[in-house]
Amino acid sequence: MQIVIFKFKTKQSIIKGQNTMLDSVVKCACGAVNVIVTSNNPKKKTNDTYVMAKETFEKHFDSLELSDFKYDNCNHCINHWGIDINHDEPTNEDGELNIVEVDESTIDEINSRL
Numbered sequence: 001m002q003i004v005i006f007k008f009k010t011k012q013s014i015i016k017g018q019n020t021m022l023d024s025v026v027k028c029a030c031g032a033v034n035v036i037v038t039s040n041n042p043k044k045k046t047n048d049t050y051v052m053a054k055e056t057f058e059k060h061f062d063s064l065e066l067s068d069f070k071y072d073n074c075n076h077c078i079n080h081w082g083i084d085i086n087h088d089e090p091t092n093e094d095g096e097l098n099i100v101e102v103d104e105s106t107i108d109e110i111n112s113r114l
């Protein structure tokens with residue numbers, strides 16, 4: 001049995017017999033939010049992170065509590081990763097991120113892990 005230290009009170013979900021749960025929610029200086037969950041792959045030692053724009057977070061996950069800790073350069077602003085990034089065209093001509101609507105199955109998948 002894996003022991004996990006809870007930083008936040010949240011519901012726990014069980015996927016394929018393996019516990020996964022919210023670890024923390026960390027905001028970046030760019031405004032993006034990183035939702036960090038423990039992996040449901042028992043062989044994986046690191047957490048999974050869902051990165052998204054502030055607007056996406058507020059729309060779909062605003063009940064989650066933000067950590068006091070902050071990132072300075074997350075994967076959303078540096079590498080243009082995220083559940084809401086248009087991967088065909090991550091940035092526009094001004095270098096701003098092209099944020100798209102997240103499809104419902106992605107939201108459901110994340111919710112099932114919180």
Ligand SMILES: [Zn+2]
Nearest residue numbers: 028030074077
């Ligand atoms: Zn960032």
